[in-house]
Amino acid sequence: MGAINGSGVTTFMNRHPRHTVKRLDKAEYAVRGGAALDTLLTLQGTLMALVAWNADTKQILPLRDHYDAATSRLTWTVPADGGWSVMVCQCVTDGDPNVDYLSPEAVRLFINDTHEAYYRHFADDFGHTIVSTFFDEPTMYRAQGRMWTDDFNRQFTLRYGFSPEVLYPALWYDIGSPTAHARNLLFGLRSTLYSEGFMKTIADWATAHGIHATGHQDQEEIVNPTSVSGDLMLVGKHLTMPGIDKIGNGRNTEDFYKVVSSSANNWDRAFVMSETYGAMGNIPVQQLYVTAIEQYTKGINHLIPHAVWYDDSHVTFLPELSWRNPLYNAELPRFNAFLARLGYVLAREGRHVADVAVLYPIQTQYAGHRLDGPKGYYEGGVDVAGTDYPLVSHILTDDLGIDFTYLHPEVIDDRCTVSPGRLDMNNPVNHEHFAVLVLPGVKVISLSNMRTVEAAWQQGVKVIFTTQCPCQSADGPEGDAEVQAIVARMLASTANQARFLSAPTAASLAEALNECLPRRDVMFTGGPHPFNYLHKVIGGRDAYLFGNIDATPATDTVRVRTTAPRLTLLDPHTGATSAHPVRRLADGYLEFRLTLTPGQSVLLVDSRSIK
Numbered sequence: 001m002g003a004i005n006g007s008g009v010t011t012f013m014n015r016h017p018r019h020t021v022k023r024l025d026k027a028e029y030a031v032r033g034g035a036a037l038d039t040l041l042t043l044q045g046t047l048m049a050l051v052a053w054n055a056d057t058k059q060i061l062p063l064r065d066h067y068d069a070a071t072s073r074l075t076w077t078v079p080a081d082g083g084w085s086v087m088v089c090q091c092v093t094d095g096d097p098n099v100d101y102l103s104p105e106a107v108r109l110f111i112n113d114t115h116e117a118y119y120r121h122f123a124d125d126f127g128h129t130i131v132s133t134f135f136d137e138p139t140m141y142r143a144q145g146r147m148w149t150d151d152f153n154r155q156f157t158l159r160y161g162f163s164p165e166v167l168y169p170a171l172w173y174d175i176g177s178p179t180a181h182a183r184n185l186l187f188g189l190r191s192t193l194y195s196e197g198f199m200k201t202i203a204d205w206a207t208a209h210g211i212h213a214t215g216h217q218d219q220e221e222i223v224n225p226t227s228v229s230g231d232l233m234l235v236g237k238h239l240t241m242p243g244i245d246k247i248g249n250g251r252n253t254e255d256f257y258k259v260v261s262s263s264a265n266n267w268d269r270a271f272v273m274s275e276t277y278g279a280m281g282n283i284p285v286q287q288l289y290v291t292a293i294e295q296y297t298k299g300i301n302h303l304i305p306h307a308v309w310y311d312d313s314h315v316t317f318l319p320e321l322s323w324r325n326p327l328y329n330a331e332l333p334r335f336n337a338f339l340a341r342l343g344y345v346l347a348r349e350g351r352h353v354a355d356v357a358v359l360y361p362i363q364t365q366y367a368g369h370r371l372d373g374p375k376g377y378y379e380g381g382v383d384v385a386g387t388d389y390p391l392v393s394h395i396l397t398d399d400l401g402i403d404f405t406y407l408h409p410e411v412i413d414d415r416c417t418v419s420p421g422r423l424d425m426n427n428p429v430n431h432e433h434f435a436v437l438v439l440p441g442v443k444v445i446s447l448s449n450m451r452t453v454e455a456a457w458q459q460g461v462k463v464i465f466t467t468q469c470p471c472q473s474a475d476g477p478e479g480d481a482e483v484q485a486i487v488a489r490m491l492a493s494t495a496n497q498a499r500f501l502s503a504p505t506a507a508s509l510a511e512a513l514n515e516c517l518p519r520r521d522v523m524f525t526g527g528p529h530p531f532n533y534l535h536k537v538i539g540g541r542d543a544y545l546f547g548n549i550d551a552t553p554a555t556d557t558v559r560v561r562t563t564a565p566r567l568t569l570l571d572p573h574t575g576a577t578s579a580h581p582v583r584r585l586a587d588g589y590l591e592f593r594l595t596l597t598p599g600q601s602v603l604l605v606d607s608r609s610i611k
Helices: 011-015 104-113 114-125 152-160 167-173 178-209 252-266 285-297 332-346 362-367 389-399 409-415 447-458 476-494 506-516
Strands: 022-030 036-040 046-054 060-062 073-077 082-091 132-136 212-218 245-248 272-280 302-305 356-359 404-405 418-419 422-425 432-434 437-438 462-466 500-501 522-526 532-538 541-547 552-560 566-569 579-582 587-596 600-608
Touching: 011 104, 011 579, 022 167, 022 500, 046 167, 104 114, 104 178, 104 522, 114 178, 132 178, 152 178, 167 178, 178 212, 178 362, 212 447, 245 252, 245 332, 252 285, 252 302, 252 389, 252 404, 272 285, 285 302, 285 332, 285 437, 285 532, 285 600, 302 332, 332 532, 332 541, 332 600, 356 389, 356 432, 362 506, 389 437, 389 506, 404 409, 409 418, 409 447, 418 447, 437 447, 437 476, 447 541, 462 506, 500 506, 506 522, 541 552
Parallel strands: 132 212, 212 245, 245 272, 272 302, 356 404, 356 437, 437 462, 462 500
Antiparallel strands: 022 082, 036 073, 046 060, 046 082, 418 422, 422 432, 522 552, 532 541, 541 600, 552 587, 566 579, 566 600
């Protein structure tokens, strides 16, 4: 069941012109110090902010009380000092025919036009033949990257207790020490409205109709997501099946699989989807397997193959991945069976296991972002200095063979507690327990998160900072000193030392993690290169997926921490099962040898779970 990114071409705009995409526009007028203004302001949309802004002193003054809406006149005496301008921010209709993603009211109209139409015709098939909704590539880079909604200020005031008007200059400018806080409030709320307005509204409808809600954001691989997805983890919060898109060969989506699968882990979802192979060209058959194995070892468990065309004589983006293409037709039955076997084991309720957590540094991204940035809205606008979380992700999973879970700042506050030697994520199903916490390129962090980091460290959780250490509070400049003091205490301590890696590499991260965590959940103790892997506990029993996504065969000695007496090897490529030779070690590990060719994977499961 499909619903393509909230548009229906121009049909929705024709039916509901007031409920399409909105844009935030800014106009600035330099004014002379001491001048008495009596100016006509003609508005084209909803007035969001009317302020005086001094770029020299960073002072911001509200001017709405000096504006007479009945006459459209602004009367105000400018302070005597120089550097003042009047800033007018309006929310206007953009002209883009898509639904206003930030408005639940608008999205409900869209659902009524699309999803309800399906339900009226096929109600008996819901939950059986029709099992999910699917949206494709909604994004906030529309409206020139300044997507907004008329209800923004009201929502802000309801949630935070004050008007945001004097914060609006921070969307474009450094307003001094309050900048990080202001941007976290404004960009953070916009991300929340996007997640709640579009994704949650669709998910609520899907749940009420007995089906899943899935789909994927456009441009998931943009490192600073603020003006694209807002917050890529938050996009998946309300979906029953968060998703991602692997499209093209030149886009490093692989380094963002863990963001989306971690979103599912954080908010206790069992399923993670990927739309895969679009615009990748006529890739070799082996690449079909390598791509899928990388996805499944990084937490995806439901792959939807793109690139099956109704008319194979008019293929817009290769490949044409169907029985009609002689490159693939002989292999597709085996490949489909391979995916089905992986899904049968992994696409079910269970919990993910990893020793390492990585803070998702969205608060740093918000603080470093501004509208109309130099990279342009399609590419995310601003590269935030010191950002390294995709690099850290790549090193951990692909170089070191160490799985991890991103923790969202909201989840650290709402779902995490500290116990001796552990930071615990307390979900009913996907409860995870971390011995190491990595803060990758984090400059700005909430005080509540920073205090939890320190409390975990005091209880023996190892902490690794990379590239830059936190030095600013997302809650306002009055918290900066506390953030800096906590970091200083941690780095200075000799009793329970934290580590700072100024330029993280595979070698430096390996050294730090070998010191911090010599006994890991899964360990590779011999071989040229660790395998990618996933460890889940399903029905109380351990299940491991190992895969070789490299170009050469490899043999490795693997140790897994498990109570299983034996492991059964399930071959997802052939369906064969066999007992796998293991050796029980005295320290709670099973040890075994594993040889995998390129594009090969195996499932190893607790033999007690095989029936």
